[in-house]
Amino acid sequence: MTRILVVDDEANIRLLYSQELADEGYEVVTAASAAEATEKLRENDFQLMVLDIKLKNESGLDLLKEVVKERQQMPVILCSAFSYYKEDFSAWLADSYVVKSSDLQELKDEIRHVLAKRAPRPQSGA
Amino acid sequence: MDWKCCWSRNEITADECIGVAAGEESLLHAQRRRITEKCLDCPRFRDDMERAAAEGNPLAELAAHLRGEYLAQREQLQSIAGFLDTQTREITFLHELSLVLQTSMDLDEVLSVALTAITAGKGFGMNRAFLLMVDKDRRYLQGYLGVGPRNAEEAWHTWQEIDHSNLSLREMATHFHRNKLATERMKFREVLDNLVVFLNDEDHIFNRAMRSRKAMLVEDAFTNPDLDPELAVLLGVDRFLLMPLISGNRRIGLIIADNCITHKPITPHDMQSMEIFAFPVAFALVRASLYERLQEEVQKLTAANAKLREQQELIVRMEKMALMGKITSSIAHSIRNPLLVIGGFARSLLRNVGGDDPKRVSLESIVSEAKQLERVLEEVLNYSDSLYPVRDWWDVTQLVDYVCQELAEPLAQHRIRCDFIPEERIPHAFVDYKQTTYCVRTVLHTAMARSREGGTIRIALRHEGDWITLEIADNGPSMSDAERDALLMPFATTQQLGGSVGMPLCRVMLEKQGCALEIDKPPGGGALFLIHLPAIQEEV
Numbered sequence: 001m002t003r004i005l006v007v008d009d010e011a012n013i014r015l016l017y018s019q020e021l022a023d024e025g026y027e028v029v030t031a032a033s034a035a036e037a038t039e040k041l042r043e044n045d046f047q048l049m050v051l052d053i054k055l056k057n058e059s060g061l062d063l064l065k066e067v068v069k070e071r072q073q074m075p076v077i078l079c080s081a082f083s084y085y086k087e088d089f090s091a092w093l094a095d096s097y098v099v100k101s102s103d104l105q106e107l108k109d110e111i112r113h114v115l116a117k118r119a120p121r122p123q124s125g126a
Numbered sequence: 127m128d129w130k131c132c133w134s135r136n137e138i139t140a141d142e143c144i145g146v147a148a149g150e151e152s153l154l155h156a157q158r159r160r161i162t163e164k165c166l167d168c169p170r171f172r173d174d175m176e177r178a179a180a181e182g183n184p185l186a187e188l189a190a191h192l193r194g195e196y197l198a199q200r201e202q203l204q205s206i207a208g209f210l211d212t213q214t215r216e217i218t219f220l221h222e223l224s225l226v227l228q229t230s231m232d233l234d235e236v237l238s239v240a241l242t243a244i245t246a247g248k249g250f251g252m253n254r255a256f257l258l259m260v261d262k263d264r265r266y267l268q269g270y271l272g273v274g275p276r277n278a279e280e281a282w283h284t285w286q287e288i289d290h291s292n293l294s295l296r297e298m299a300t301h302f303h304r305n306k307l308a309t310e311r312m313k314f315r316e317v318l319d320n321l322v323v324f325l326n327d328e329d330h331i332f333n334r335a336m337r338s339r340k341a342m343l344v345e346d347a348f349t350n351p352d353l354d355p356e357l358a359v360l361l362g363v364d365r366f367l368l369m370p371l372i373s374g375n376r377r378i379g380l381i382i383a384d385n386c387i388t389h390k391p392i393t394p395h396d397m398q399s400m401e402i403f404a405f406p407v408a409f410a411l412v413r414a415s416l417y418e419r420l421q422e423e424v425q426k427l428t429a430a431n432a433k434l435r436e437q438q439e440l441i442v443r444m445e446k447m448a449l450m451g452k453i454t455s456s457i458a459h460s461i462r463n464p465l466l467v468i469g470g471f472a473r474s475l476l477r478n479v480g481g482d483d484p485k486r487v488s489l490e491s492i493v494s495e496a497k498q499l500e501r502v503l504e505e506v507l508n509y510s511d512s513l514y515p516v517r518d519w520w521d522v523t524q525l526v527d528y529v530c531q532e533l534a535e536p537l538a539q540h541r542i543r544c545d546f547i548p549e550e551r552i553p554h555a556f557v558d559y560k561q562t563t564y565c566v567r568t569v570l571h572t573a574m575a576r577s578r579e580g581g582t583i584r585i586a587l588r589h590e591g592d593w594i595t596l597e598i599a600d601n602g603p604s605m606s607d608a609e610r611d612a613l614l615m616p617f618a619t620t621q622q623l624g625g626s627v628g629m630p631l632c633r634v635m636l637e638k639q640g641c642a643l644e645i646d647k648p649p650g651g652g653a654l655f656l657i658h659l660p661a662i663q664e665e666v
Binding site: 010012013016019020023081082100101102103104 | 459462463464465466467468469470471472473474493496497500
């Protein structure tokens, strides 16, 4: 089962994402801060991370830099209430950028799209 | 002795003296006055004196001598009185002239006064005068104005007119300034255009006259070796006067005056009077020129001041908008997350509720309201995101066409026709494509919301100079000034459209790009939205 790490400082959002993505057939693990996320990343393998940018006193973009450096195989989708971070160079390191909305369809579509892109290509039968 | 003349009698009757005319009856009783005024010129008195001499009267010879001396003295006295009279008239004229020159700040008025004074019979009585002025860069002397008749017929007509009008110098100058200045300028255009002399051409007679700082009489102009023969041909006279206009050490100009019609000689006295006259004229010309330049500078300063005030107002408005943008952005973000949670869970619950469950309606309401709030938040956030446009060259015709196609469906739903008529060859505009598309879409939405069902929205694209103007006209109700202002103020509510940031956001976005949004109220009703886009690249 595809395991997704959701990082957001809002408990209700974590809960919502967990339920919605679980309904889509993913195994969802959540983290409320960058430190907690780093710990979870050490403990488990994840196929994808959904990362909020504004995390109380931290920046999701700093965590993104670390993740990109250490876990190049794992795609990251930035999910923020702020659309202007799209213009931030650091945000370009992520595989995708989704502006938060009560309609999670766009997020779900992006997750599918990114996972499909990152999935290993089937070996040709030589 | 029986005297024929009445000189010896104290009182006489009118028929006793042939010299006393009607109106001079007081002389009949004034013997001494009668003798000096009448008898000394009377043939009867001369006869009496001759007869007395013939009879050996020794006083007769003395009387003849005294009579001769007296007449000579009287003639001299009359000559002096005539001279004094001329001088008085000249002083009065110069006084009147200087009063006019002192009070006038208008260059053309000063010139009108000066040239009228030279050519009017009440002034110097010259037939014609030309004024040459030194240019602003002080490189050359150029013909500026000419006054006078072109031929004898015109001269006769003009002088008759002046005689009958009996105007004072000032009145004549005012009349000339108001009614004749432009035509006189045109009349002598050809002569004036050819009267150009460089100030560094030191040998030219005009420059020599200015160096001498005195009036100069030029005679035998057609044969004078010191003179350019073309000048004599141009003026068409053999004799003329050059009067330099100097103020301090500054060369102001030169007056050429002549008697091209009457050919009356120009006397040393004329030249002397002209020299006296030249000083106040030169002074008045300098002052009028300075005043004119001062006015120009004042106008420039006034325009700069107005521009500055406009910029200040713009900055204040932008600052208010920016502050409002920051506040709204902050509030919007604080609302977004809770809204996401409410709407998100409502959607989640809705998926698991059956079609006949009574909770479904409530959940659908939550989802719908959350969606509406998110749309408003998106607008608010766009408002604060509009700070840094990325401008490039874009085809506006294509842009507008794209927006029209995008809105085809809602327009059709409201049975509103949209006529887009672009001018041919509209150049590309230097704008942020995304923001401009948003603005055109928003304005079109507004026009649609205002339009009556079955109405038409007319869109035109015009190019003029450095600007491309997009006109969007709806057929909605007429708009008051307050409604129009409210439409451009964030969250101000209008009766028809409700509170929104769409249009104010458009204005901010367009202004940031060096564009402009205007709302006009056509006399026939409806609203006309004008978006001005730059067709040239400029610093913003």
